[in-house]
Amino acid sequence: MDRRRFVTAAGTAAAATGLIAAPAIAQSMPALQWRLTSSFPKTLATIFGSAELFVKYVSDATDGQFKIQPFGANEIVPGLKAADAVSNGSVEMCQTASYYYIGKDPTYALGTTVPFGFNARQINAWFYHGGGIDMMNEFYATQGLYGLPSGNTGVQMGGWFRKEIKSPADFQGLKIRIAGFAGRVLEKLGAVPQLLPGDAIYEALEKGTIDAAEWVGPHDDEKLGFNKVAQYYYYPAWWEGGPALYFFINSEKWASLPKSYQAIISAAAAAANIDMLAHYDALNPPALKRLVAAGTQLRPFSHEVLDACQAASNQLLAEISAANATFKKIYDAQMAFRNDQYLWWQVAEYGYDNYMIRSRTKG
C-alpha cells in the first residue's frame, strides 16, 4: 500500500467525520490538573529537575490537556510523608524514595536499594527486564499506590568524617547522620545513627554534635558545604550502590486514566529515570575536582571495614526476611538477580572501566 495515499485518505476521512470523531478524542484526552509532591527540595536540581522534565513531557505530549504541577518538599506535604499523601488520595502523585517508608513495611526498601544491592544499571535491568516493576507493584498495590522507577543517583559517597575509619572498631560510639537500614547496620557495629534533615547536618557536624554525616555525592554535598567542617570523604556508600527514585501514583487515579495518558506517564517516567542519572553523572566530576582542590581527603572504606558492614547487613536482612514473607520473596529475587549481574559485570564492564581508569591515570 502506498503510504502517502493512506495518510491522505485517513486525513480526509477524519475531516469528513469530524463531528463524530470529536467526542472520542475528547474522551481520550480529558483536561486534568494533578499535583506532584516531591520528597526533595526544588534546590536539588538533579532530582527535582527530573520531576520538572517529567511534567513537561506529559503536558507537551497532551497539548497542555494533562497538567501536573510539581511541588517541592514541605510546600504542600512534608517530604517524608509524600507517599502517605498519595496513598490517601489527597495528592495524585509524588516523587520520592521508596525506602523512606520502611517504618510502614520494610518491603518499601526494595524499591530503592538495600545495603550491598544493585548498582544503577543493574536495578534498571531488574525493574524493566527482571520482573521488578511488576513485583514491586504487587506490593505497592496493597498500599494504594502504583509505582514507576523515575531516577537514580548512581553509587553515592560514603559521607564526611571528622576522623579516619581505619578498622570496624572505629565505628564504636561514632555519631553519624545516616538513615534507614544503613543506620541499623552501623548500630550493630556500635555506631549511634542520627536522623537529621539535610539542612541541619552542617551545623551538627560543625559543632561536633555528630562525628560524621552521609548525604548524596560530590555535587549535592558540595552545595551544603560539608567539606568545610569535615576533612575525610569516604567511598563508596555500600548502602546505596544504585538507589532508585520512584513516582507513586494513587492506585485509583492511575486506574481512572485513559490508556493514552498511562502510556505517556510510563514513557515520561522512563525518560526521567535515564535523565536523572545522566544529570548526576555530568555534575559529579567537576564537583569532585573542586572538593579535592579545596583540600578534601578522599578515603576508600577498606575491605576489612566493608566485610564487617556486609556481615552486619546480611544479618539484618536475614532478620527482616524471617519476619516478613513479602520482603523475603522480593529480596531473594533481587539477590539472585544481583549475583548473576556481578558474574557478568566482572568480565566486560569491569574489565573496560579498569583499563580506562588505569590508562587515564597514566595520561
Place this chain on the structure above:
Amino acid sequence: MDRRRFVTAAGTAAAATGLIAAPAIAQSMPALQWRLTSSFPKTLATIFGSAELFVKYVSDATDGQFKIQPFGANEIVPGLKAADAVSNGSVEMCQTASYYYIGKDPTYALGTTVPFGFNARQINAWFYHGGGIDMMNEFYATQGLYGLPSGNTGVQMGGWFRKEIKSPADFQGLKIRIAGFAGRVLEKLGAVPQLLPGDAIYEALEKGTIDAAEWVGPHDDEKLGFNKVAQYYYYPAWWEGGPALYFFINSEKWASLPKSYQAIISAAAAAANIDMLAHYDALNPPALKRLVAAGTQLRPFSHEVLDACQAASNQLLAEISAANATFKKIYDAQMAFRNDQYLWWQVAEYGYDNYMIRSRTKG
C-alpha cells in the same frame, strides 16, 4: 483553588465548546502512518524489541493516531542503508548505529562510539547533560536527519578467536571479522579486517576463512553459535565501551510534526534507550553462564595488548581530526568529558563494583 472543581469546570467547558474545540484537537493529533526501518533483524530481540517498544508507546500515547510500523533490516531497506533512506525521505525514520555511515563522514562515528570512548552511562551523561544530543544534531542536520539516542548494548565482548592473543604481535596477519574504526586500528597492528554480515560469520569461522570474529556479547553471540567454532572469548571490546543506537528522523518530517508528537517521540526514545540496555543486562549473564559451562574459554586482552591498540587508535583518531574539523570539534568535546567521567568513576562506582565482585567470588 479546589482541584476537583477545576477539573469539573474544565470538563464542562470542553463539552460546551466541543464544536469549537474539535478542530484544534484534530490539528494537534493528526492521523499519521510512518515507517521505521531498522538496521537490525527482527530476531535481535534486544535491539529490534526496543524499536517495538518505542512504536507501541507512540501509538498508545496518541490513541492510535500516530502509527509507526517497524521493519527489520532488508525488509524494505538494506540494513546499512537505513539512514540514507531517511535522509532522502523515502522512509520517515530508522533505528540504526550512527557509525555505520563513517564512509559518508567520520563524524557519524561519534553518535555511536569511538575506540576507548565512553561506557554506556557516560555517553548518556554526555548526550542528555553534556550537550551531546544538540552537538550531534548540528551535524546530523547537514545530513537531512534529526537524531535521538535510542539504546545501548553496554560494553561488548572482544569476540571469538581460534587462537590466543598473547601479545600485540599476534594480530599480525590475523583475519578478523570487525568493522569500522576498530578494523582500521587493527590494520595498523597488522591484522586483516574483514567485513561480513552477521549471518556469514559462523561459516567463515568454521572453515577457517577468518581466524576471529567480533559480534556483540554473550546473548547475541550464543544465538549465532560462535562458541562451537572458536574456543577463546576475549574481553572487553575496547572499540565498543558503550555503543549507542540512534533513531534518525527525516529533518523535514520532524519539523512538520506537532509539538505534542515531538514530545511523545522524545520521551519514547529515551524510554527505549534505558530499556535496551536493561534488556541486554538481563540477558547477558545467563548466556555467559551457558557458554562457559559448554567449554568457552574467557580471556581478557592483556594491558600490553590494550596499550598497543589504544596507541594505534589515538593515531587514527588524530589523523581523522586533522582532516575533518567537525569531527575534531565533537571528538575533543567527548574526550574532555570522558576524562572527567573516569576521574569520578574511579572513586565511588569502581570502588563499589570492585568490592561487590570480590565479595561475590568469595561467596
